[in-house]
Every structure is written in C-alpha cells, then in structure tokens.
Amino acid sequence: MSVKFAVLGHGVVGSGVVELFYKNRKSIEKHAGTEMDIKYILDLRDFPDSPYADKFTKNFEDIVNDEEIASVAECMGGVEPAFTFVKACLEKGKSVSTSNKELVAEKGDILLKTAKEHNCNFFFEASVGGAIPIIRPLHRCLAANDISKVAGILNGTTNFILTKMYNDNMPFKEALSLAQQLGYAEKDPTADIEGHDACRKICIISSLVFGKHVYPKSVYTKGITDIQLCDVEASDVLGYAIKLIASVSKLDNGKILPSVMPMLVSYDSIMSGVNDVFNAVLVYGDGIDQTMFYGRGAGKLPTASAVMGDVIEAVKHKVTVFSQSWESASDDSFVEKIENFSSRWYFRLPSGSEISGVEVYNNENGLSYITTEKLTFTEAKLKAEKLDAFAFFPVLD
Amino acid sequence: MSVKFAVLGHGVVGSGVVELFYKNRKSIEKHAGTEMDIKYILDLRDFPDSPYADKFTKNFEDIVNDEEIASVAECMGGVEPAFTFVKACLEKGKSVSTSNKELVAEKGDILLKTAKEHNCNFFFEASVGGAIPIIRPLHRCLAANDISKVAGILNGTTNFILTKMYNDNMPFKEALSLAQQLGYAEKDPTADIEGHDACRKICIISSLVFGKHVYPKSVYTKGITDIQLCDVEASDVLGYAIKLIASVSKLDNGKILPSVMPMLVSYDSIMSGVNDVFNAVLVYGDGIDQTMFYGRGAGKLPTASAVMGDVIEAVKHKVTVFSQSWESASDDSFVEKIENFSSRWYFRLPSGSEISGVEVYNNENGLSYITTEKLTFTEAKLKAEKLDAFAFFPVLD
Numbered sequence: 001m002s003v004k005f006a007v008l009g010h011g012v013v014g015s016g017v018v019e020l021f022y023k024n025r026k027s028i029e030k031h032a033g034t035e036m037d038i039k040y041i042l043d044l045r046d047f048p049d050s051p052y053a054d055k056f057t058k059n060f061e062d063i064v065n066d067e068e069i070a071s072v073a074e075c076m077g078g079v080e081p082a083f084t085f086v087k088a089c090l091e092k093g094k095s096v097s098t099s100n101k102e103l104v105a106e107k108g109d110i111l112l113k114t115a116k117e118h119n120c121n122f123f124f125e126a127s128v129g130g131a132i133p134i135i136r137p138l139h140r141c142l143a144a145n146d147i148s149k150v151a152g153i154l155n156g157t158t159n160f161i162l163t164k165m166y167n168d169n170m171p172f173k174e175a176l177s178l179a180q181q182l183g184y185a186e187k188d189p190t191a192d193i194e195g196h197d198a199c200r201k202i203c204i205i206s207s208l209v210f211g212k213h214v215y216p217k218s219v220y221t222k223g224i225t226d227i228q229l230c231d232v233e234a235s236d237v238l239g240y241a242i243k244l245i246a247s248v249s250k251l252d253n254g255k256i257l258p259s260v261m262p263m264l265v266s267y268d269s270i271m272s273g274v275n276d277v278f279n280a281v282l283v284y285g286d287g288i289d290q291t292m293f294y295g296r297g298a299g300k301l302p303t304a305s306a307v308m309g310d311v312i313e314a315v316k317h318k319v320t321v322f323s324q325s326w327e328s329a330s331d332d333s334f335v336e337k338i339e340n341f342s343s344r345w346y347f348r349l350p351s352g353s354e355i356s357g358v359e360v361y362n363n364e365n366g367l368s369y370i371t372t373e374k375l376t377f378t379e380a381k382l383k384a385e386k387l388d389a390f391a392f393f394p395v396l397d
Numbered sequence: 398m399s400v401k402f403a404v405l406g407h408g409v410v411g412s413g414v415v416e417l418f419y420k421n422r423k424s425i426e427k428h429a430g431t432e433m434d435i436k437y438i439l440d441l442r443d444f445p446d447s448p449y450a451d452k453f454t455k456n457f458e459d460i461v462n463d464e465e466i467a468s469v470a471e472c473m474g475g476v477e478p479a480f481t482f483v484k485a486c487l488e489k490g491k492s493v494s495t496s497n498k499e500l501v502a503e504k505g506d507i508l509l510k511t512a513k514e515h516n517c518n519f520f521f522e523a524s525v526g527g528a529i530p531i532i533r534p535l536h537r538c539l540a541a542n543d544i545s546k547v548a549g550i551l552n553g554t555t556n557f558i559l560t561k562m563y564n565d566n567m568p569f570k571e572a573l574s575l576a577q578q579l580g581y582a583e584k585d586p587t588a589d590i591e592g593h594d595a596c597r598k599i600c601i602i603s604s605l606v607f608g609k610h611v612y613p614k615s616v617y618t619k620g621i622t623d624i625q626l627c628d629v630e631a632s633d634v635l636g637y638a639i640k641l642i643a644s645v646s647k648l649d650n651g652k653i654l655p656s657v658m659p660m661l662v663s664y665d666s667i668m669s670g671v672n673d674v675f676n677a678v679l680v681y682g683d684g685i686d687q688t689m690f691y692g693r694g695a696g697k698l699p700t701a702s703a704v705m706g707d708v709i710e711a712v713k714h715k716v717t718v719f720s721q722s723w724e725s726a727s728d729d730s731f732v733e734k735i736e737n738f739s740s741r742w743y744f745r746l747p748s749g750s751e752i753s754g755v756e757v758y759n760n761e762n763g764l765s766y767i768t769t770e771k772l773t774f775t776e777a778k779l780k781a782e783k784l785d786a787f788a789f790f791p792v793l794d
Contacts, residue, residue, distance in 0.1 A: 020684050024543050031540035031720045131685035136537065137530040143428035144705030146421050270691055273670040287417050287702030288528035291692035294667055295685060305684030308541030323428045 002035040003315050005071040006063045008085060010043040010056070013099045013126070014075035016304030017311075018052060028308065032315045039069060042076075064088045071314045073307050074098040083107050090114040090122060095317075097310030099126035099303050105200035109213035109328040116320050123310035123324070128201045129154065129279050131302030132295040133309070138208060138283065139324045145285030147209050151247035151396060154201040156277035156297040157185045157192035158224050158244045163275040165232045166241060172227060184277055194223035195244060195260040202246035205281070206258045210250065212329040214258055220338035221260040231348060231391050234368035237361045240264035240346070241272040245396055255336040263396040264346050264370070271396070341377040344395040346370050349387050366390055399432040400712050402468040403460045405482060407440040407453070410496045410523070411472035413701030414708075415449060425705065429712045436466060439473075461485045468711045470704050471495040480504050487511040487519060492714075494707030496523035496700050502597035506610035506725040513717050520707035520721070525598045526551065526676045528699030529692040530706070535605060535680065536721045542682030544606050548644035548793060551598040553674035553694040554582045554589035555621050555641045560672040562629045563638060569624060581674055591620035592641060592657040599643035602678070603655045607647065609726040611655055617735035618657040628745060628788050631765035634758045637661035637743070638669040642793055652733040660793040661743050661767070668793070738774040741792040743767050746784050763787050 007014050021028060021038060029036050040063050041047075041055045050056070063069055064085075072089045074096055076082045082103050086096050091114060098104065103111075104124045115122040125135045129152070138147075153159050157179055164175035176193065179185035191197045199221040206214040224244050235242050243265045248258040265272040270292055274280040279297030284290050296302035348366045349355070360369040375383065377394075384392045404411050418425060418435060426433050437460050438444075438452045447453070460466055461482070469486045471493055473479045479500045483493045488511060495501065500508075501521045512519040522532045526549070535544075550556050554576055561572035573590065576582035588594045596618040603611040621641050632639050640662045645655040662669040667689055671677040676694025681687050693699040745763045746752070757766040772780065774791075781789045 020541055023683070024541055027543065028541055031536070033719055131688055133530075133534040133537075133539065133688070137534055139428070140530075140533065140706065140710065142530065142702070142706065143709045144417055144421055144425055144702050146424065270667070270670050270672075270675070273667050275667075278667070285702070286420070287413075287698045287705070289693050289696075289699060291528055291530070291690070293688070293690060295688035299686075301684045302686060305539070305541050305682070308684070309537065309539065312540045313537065322430055 002037050003032070003070050004037055004039040004068045005073065005311055006040040006042065006069050007038060008042045008072060008074045009076035010041050010045070010047060011075065011077070012300045013303045013307065014041070014073070016300035017073050017075060017307050020301060020304045020308050028312060032312045034315060036315065039066070060085055064092055069094055071311055072096045073311050074100055075307060076100065077102065079103055079106050086111055086122070087114055090118055090120055093118045093120045095121040095123070095314035097123040097126070097307050097314055099307050101127040101197070101200040101204060105203040105216055108204065108207060109326060112325045113328070116322065116325065119320055121314050121317055121320055123314055124204065125310045126303050126306035128204050129281055129293065130295065130297040130299060131305050132279060132281065132293045132297065133306070134281050134293050135208065135324070137293065138205070142283060142285055142288065143323070145287040147283060147285045149247065149249045149284040150205050150209060150281060151245055152202070152281035153243050153271065153274050153279050154246045154281070154297065155192055155198040155244060156279055157189065159274065159279070160184050160277045161193070162224065162227070162242060162244065165227070165229060166236065169229060171229055172225065193225055195221040198244060198246040198260045202248055202258050202260060206248040206256060207326045208324070209248070210256050211326050212334060213326055214329070214335060215332065218332040218335045219258045219260065222262065224262050226391065227262055228391065230365035234348060234361045234365070235264050235346060238359065238368065238370055239267050240395070241267065242393065243271065247396070251336055253336070255334055257336040257341055259338055259341060261394060263394050265396045269396070339376065339378045341394070342374045343397055344371050344373070345375055345380045346393045346395060347384060347387065347389045348391040349389050353387060370395060399434050400429070400467050401434055401436040401465045402470065402708055403437040403439065403466050404435060405439045405469060405471045406473035407438050407442070407444060408472065408474070409697045410700045410704065411438070411440070411470070413697035414470050414472060414704050417698060417701045417705050425709060429709045431712060433712065436463070457482055461489055466491055468708055469493045470708050471497055472704060473497065474499065476500055476503050483508055483519070484511055487515055487517055490515045490517050492518040492520070492711035494520040494523070494704050494711055496704050498524040498594070498597040498601060502600040502613055505601065505604060506723060509722045510725070513719065513722065516717055518711050518714055518717055520711055521601065522707045523700050523703035525601050526678055526690065527692065527694040527696060528702050529676060529678065529690045529694065530703070531678050531690050532605065532721070534690065535602070539680060539682055539685065540720070542684040544680060544682045546644065546646045546681040547602050547606060547678060548642055549599070549678035550640050550668065550671050550676050551643045551678070551694065552589055552595040552641060553676055554586065556671065556676070557581050557674045559621060559624070559639060559641065562624070562626060563633065566626060568626055569622065590622055592618040595641060595643040595657045599645055599655050599657060603645040603653060604723045605721070606645070607653050608723050609731060610723055611726070611732060612729065615729040615732045616655045616657065619659065621659055623788065624659055625788065627762035631745060631758045631762070632661050632743060635756065635765065635767055636664050637792070638664065639790065640668065644793070648733055650733070652731055654733040654738055656735060656738060658791060660791050662793045666793070736773065736775045738791070739771045740794055741768050741770070742772055742777045743790045743792060744781060744784065744786045745788040746786050750784060767792060
C-alpha cells in the first residue's frame with residue numbers, strides 16, 4: 001500500500017520538499033519501509049508548468065477530508081492560517097511535520113496536545129537549524145543526559161553579516177545590503193537583525209529541553225544592529241569573535257534563563273569558527289560534556305531535507321512520540337529575569353580609562369577589555385553607565 | 398511494569414552506564430515511557446564495594462536465560478566473547494546496544510541479521526564518535542538525502558597528538574607520551590596511531606550509509622607516525638591543518654572509496670577547528686549540503702551516554718528498525734581501490750626544486766606546496782618518487 005501525503009505551501013521550502021521527494025523517492029521509501037506519494041500540494045497560486053500540476057489544490061478541505069492522507073508537511077509559514085490548518089489535520093489523526101518556527105514558538109504546546117489526543121504526531125525538526133538534525137538528537141540520543149545549557153548560532157542572515165564584518169572589515173549596513181542582494185536577508189530584515197527569528201528558535205529548544213512552553217515575549221532579545229567594526233576589531237585582538245548567540249541555561253534556583261544577545265565567543269571554542277550562513281547548536285550535558293551540531297540553517301533543500309525526514313518518521317510512527325513534547329505554561333515564573341544573567345563581559349570604554357590587571361586593547365576607538373570576574377546583567381549595565389562605556393557585550397563561557 | 402536490563406562489562410564504559418543510569422534515572426524513565434532498572438552487571442572481577450554489588454554476576458547464562466531481561470548493554474570490547482554473548486541475547490529476542498566498534502566492524506552484518514530474525518534490535522550509536530549522535534541522525538534525520546561523502550576525525554588520541562604538534566610545536570613522540578600520561582592513549586598505542594581504530598569506525602559508517610558490510614581489511618589505512626613538525630609548520634603557513642581523516646565517498650562508477658589517511662584540512666573548513674580529543678563527522682548530501690556533528694569521541698560518561706540513549710530506544714521499539722541496518726557482502730568488489738583515490742596533494746620536496754604557478758613555502762626543511770590539479774593516489778606516488786619528495790599527503794576537498 002502506498003502512503004499518501006500532502007504539502008501545504010509551494011514557496012521555497014514546500015517546493016523543495018516536492019523536489020527532494022521525487023529526486024530521492026526510492027531511498028525515502030526504503031527508509032520509510034513503504035511506498036509513498038504526494039497527493040496534494042496546497043497553494044493559492046497557479047503552477048501550470050509544474051510537472052506536478054495535477055496535484056495542486058487551492059482548497060484545504062480537499063486535504064483534511066481525504067482519509068487517504070496520512071501525513072502532512074506544513075511549509076506555509078506564519079501563525080495563521082497555518083495554525084488552523086495544522087490543528088484540523090491533527091484532529092483528523094493526520095501527523096504534521098512543519099518548518100514553521102513562528103507556529104511552533106507561539107502554538108507548539110497546543111498542537112502537541114492535539115496530536116497526543118488524536119494519537120498522531122506534530123514534528124518540527126525543520127523549525128530550528130534548517131538541515132541540522134537537532135530536535136530529534138536533543139530528545140532522543142541525549143535522553144540519558146541532564147542538559148544544563150544549549151547555546152547556538154541560530155540565524156544565518158546575522159551570521160553572514162557578522163562574518164563579512166570580521167573577514168572583510170565591511171560595515172554593518174553594507175554587509176546587510178550584500179545579504180539582501182544574495183537573497184540571505186529579506187527586504188524587511190527586522191526579524192533577522194533584531195534577533196526575533198533566533199528568539200523563536202531558542203523558545204522551541206527551551207520548551208523541548210525543559211518541558212514547559214517558553215513564549216518569545218518571555219525572552220530577552222537583542223539583535224546585532226549596535227555592533228560596530230571597532231568592537232569586531234577589538235574582540236578579534238582579544239581572541240574572540242562576536243556572534244549572535246541564542247542560549248538557554250538551567251540555573252541553580254531551578255529556573256531557566258533563555259536569551260538572544262550578541263556575545264563574544266573565544267577562538268578556543270569550535271563555535272567561533274561557524275561562519276557565513278551556517279548555524280550551529282552546542283549542547284551541554286552531564287554525560288556528553290559538549291556536543292555541537294553544525295550545518296545550513298536555512299535554504300530550500302536543506303530545510304526541505306529536515307521536513308522530509310520528519311514526514312518519513314511520521315509515516316513510521318503509528319502512535320504519538322510522547323517524549324518529543326512539552327506542556328503548556330500557565331505563567332512564565334519559571335523563566336529567570338535577564339537582570340540575573342551572569343557572565344564575564346566585554347567593555348569598550350573611552351581611551352585612557354583606568355583599568356588594571358586585565359589584558360586591554362587600546363586605540364583611537366577606545367579601550368577594550370574583558371572582565372575576569374562574572375557580573376550580572378544589572379551589574380554590567382551599572383558599570384557601563386559609571387564608566388561611560390561605548391559598548392558592552394557578554395562573553396559565552 | 399518495570400523494564401529490566403543488563404550491562405555486560407564493568408570497565409570504563411560499563412561502569413559509566415551504571416553511574417549515568419542511576420544519576421538520571423527519572424529523566425531516562427520519562428524518555429523511555431516506562432520504569433526501568435538494571436538487574437545484572439556481568440564482570441569476571443569482584444566489586445564488593447559497589448553500591449550495586451548485589452547485581453553483579455560472573456555467569457552470562459544468568460542473563461541470557463532470564464526472561465525478564467528485555468535489553469542488554471554490551472560494553473566489554475573485543476570480538477570474543479562479545480560476539481557469542483550478543484548473538485545469544487539477540488536469538489532470545491533481547492535487544493542489544495553496544496559501544497564495541499570492533500564487534501560492529503567485524504560482525505555487524507551477522508548481528509543485524511540475527512536481530513531481524515528475532516524481531517529485536519542491535520544498536521551501536523556508541524561505537525562511532527562516542528557521545529556524538531551520528532548513527533541515528535545518519536539513518537533517520539538524513540533519510541531524505543542522497544549522501545555522497547562522509548569525512549570525520551574519528552580518533553581522539555591522534556587528534557590530541559596532532560593538536561599538540563600544532564599548538565605547542567611538540568614532536569610526535571613527546572605528544573604521544575603526554576597522551577599516555579593523561580590516559581588518552583593506551584600503553585600499546587598501535588590501534589590509535591596506526592589508524593586501525595578510525596578504520597573500524599569508517600567501516601561502520603560506510604556500511605550504514607551504503608548498505609553493504611565493509612570490512613576493515615578492505616580499507617586503506619595509514620596512521621600519523623610519519624607526520625613531522627616541519628610538515629605541520631608548512632601546512633599551517635599554506636593555510637591548512639593536518640588531521641587524521643577517515644572518509645568514504647560514493648564514486649561516479651557506483652563504487653565506494655573508504656580510507657583512513659592524514660589529510661590537509663583548509664582553515665576555511667569548520668573541521669580544521671576540531672582540536673584535542675574531540676571528534677567530528679562531516680556528512681555531505683544533496684539536500685543538506687554539509688552537516689557536521691562534533692563532540693567527545695571517547696571517555697566514560699560520553700560513551701555511556703550514547704549506550705544509554707540506545708537502551709532507551711531499544712525499550713521503546715518493540716520491533717526491529719529495519720532501516721538502521723545493512724547486508725552482508727559476498728566480496729569487496731564494490732569497494733574502489735585506493736590507487737584510484739583522487740584529490741589535490743601536498744608535497745614537501747628538496748629545497749630548490751623547480752615548481753611554478755603555485756604558492757610555495759620554502760625553508761631549510763624543503764619546499765612545500767599544494768597541487769592545483771587533482772591527482773590519483775598512483776599519480777601522486779609516482780610524482781613523489783620522481784621529485785624525491787620527503788612527504789606527500791592528500792587535501793580534504
């Protein structure tokens with residue numbers, strides 16, 4: 001018997017799923033252990049020249065009411081109508097695999113509950129880190145670990161811009177324009193450069209690892225628009241790269257502290273070598289010590305590859321995978337306030353400031369150094385005000 | 398109902414499995430979806446002071462004949478008696494999770510077949526890359542990809558030695574002694590420094606990715622004993638690190654070409670930043686482009702973490718996972734000869750040799766350069782002989 005699935009959305013990712021499925025169909029069917037085919041592709045636009053023109057529909061009801069459809073790949077993006085469509089599919093017992101991080105970050109808990117109630121699965125490997133297998137390794141292979149921290153470069157656009165600033169001494173605005181020219185950044189780049197995209201992804205990781213839904217509004221999020229070439233240069237001399245780091249830590253008080261901020265990453269860390277549009281996720285656990293997952297965080301085929309992997313899993317799993325799930329949270333009291341975030345810090349102060357006992361880099365743009373002791377966010381901010389700092393960023397330790 | 402499992406061997410990895418299980422038991426049981434406990438630990442030695450002294454047995458028959466035992470963790474190492482024990486467990490329908498790369502590389506096909514015949518599983522995540530989830534991501538998350546190449550730093554001991562040679566200008570013998578002092582290398586370091594350990598791991602990866610058992614004897618294997626500090630220095634100046642690379646590629650003629658050799662890795666590649674005892678595996682596929690998995694390749698808890706992850710999977714999967722498997726091979730005609738291995742090459746020639754059109758590094762140790770064109774292994778060897786080369790290594794492209 002052939003298993004039929006549907007693809008919602010024929011944009012970049014959705015068309016990639018269709019392309020990849022027909023390209024590697026034989027191997028996909030071998031992994032799934034059954035014959036498979038795409039029965040519907042949902043899109044409001046017309047694709048008369050597509051070799052799969054007969055599969056297109058503009059009517060979601062065709063899909064949700066077709067009992068032959070066992071599995072659905074959602075590649076539309078945005079919360080609505082994706083949420084309504086996905087929920088309706090799950091309520092009919094059709095497993096859904098999505099690349100839609102906004103949907104998972106805002107409505108993941110509800111959709112996971114719906115999937116459980118109807119004995120099917122809501123999978124979202126593609127929503128974080130594109131091609132990088134991270135969701136499944138996190139919940140499966142690392143199941144034996146007490147995970148204390150996850151830190152990642154989760155946005156390719158900002159990492160491309162920062163790489164250009166580092167390697168080519170290119171100012172932020174110029175690097176952003178180049179990213180837009182190359183199709184790495186949207187015309188309106190806000191979601192990327194202000195950190196909202198990375199924030200959604202760390203919400204998903206936080207929810208999965210610590211078991212309760214973390215909403216984007218609970219996460220302190222700062223983008224890369226304030227980073228200047230002189231900070232890039234100074235941090236390089238001090239032995240660090242500035243990266244936009246989305247991280248979440250488990251604190252001694254039992255709370256978790258997720259955040260998105262530019263941070264200094266030591267050249268001793270493999271993470272500092274993650275460049276261009278590549279993403280990476282470092283996971284810290286009591287058994288594994290540290291493990292990193294690296295790859296393309298976006299793009300047509302990389303993201304489609306992750307969606308397709310989930311569709312195969314959905315076909316193989318006839319029952320809900322309970323552990324790849326989390327609960328709703330009635331409030332965010334389990335999320336620690338950013339004021340209590342603690343780390344070493346980089347400061348750039350006016351030239352001639354008096355600092356002792358630390359390695360400093362001094363030039364016409366100021367005096368840059370990294371504290372030896374840890375300071376909370378609040379303490380660092382007070383210190384920055386007191387010393388008239390031009391810039392201050394935490395260090396990823 | 399509580400699921401009972403047994404641990405074969407109470408050495409470094411086996412004792413790590415016991416420790417990690419009792420440390421993280423609650424989270425492990427949550428992931429497994431059932432209560433779990435260790436019923437037996439098999440070892441010929443006595444451990445009277447162990448808090449689990451009552452679980453020890455010296456008699457394998459206790460375990461294999463106990464119908465309550467659903468799953469077994471094999472951490473003994475070596476082909477025998479591990480092979481006999483594992484086969485007997487599988488024949489009784491008990492799933493086995495192993496950290497024993499020698500066993501998988503030599504007997505994987507037979508044990509996978511036995512598992513299939515008795516509707517249980519033979520899992521081996523811990524046999525490659527220690528803590529790094531690589532086996533399951535390879536076969537699951539990347540199921541939608543046509544994988545063209547896998548290349549890895551799969552031996553921590555040699556990577557530690559090479560890192561010391563690079564960072565501290567330490568000669569090979571001294572770095573090896575240090576590795577032995579720190580417990581990273583065995584008293585007899587042959588299996589590590591001659592590449593045999595990495596060879597077993599690339600055999601396992603090759604078998605899994607390409608579906609037919611590849612035996613160590615079919616794989617060209619060269620270790621790191623010939624690498625000299627002057628080659629380390631020259632490759633650094635040319636923009637490369639020398640790493641012991643275990644790799645396998647699918648060729649246009651349909652054959653595969655696995656090998657273990659020191660190779661030059663460009664500083665542009667994230668792989669060049671994998672240092673000390675860390676391991677990493679780069680996977681190339683048509684969907685993902687490239688993905689890297691990084692972490693501790695050995696050690697008590699990292700390896701135990703991978704074994705425990707497999708035990709949890711085994712408890713969850715009541716039936717054989719057919720796709721995480723491969724077939725026996727009647728011969729090795731599908732393995733291409735090393736003579737046809739093709740890449741760019743690094744040569745170190747006598748000073749004053751005439752080379753044109755390429756960037757060279759010249760000092761009292763000779764003239765080092767990298768070819769612009771690709772040469773086969775045979776061509777490179779002929780060229781090395783003709784030019785009286787002191788050393789030549791392929792470049793990882």
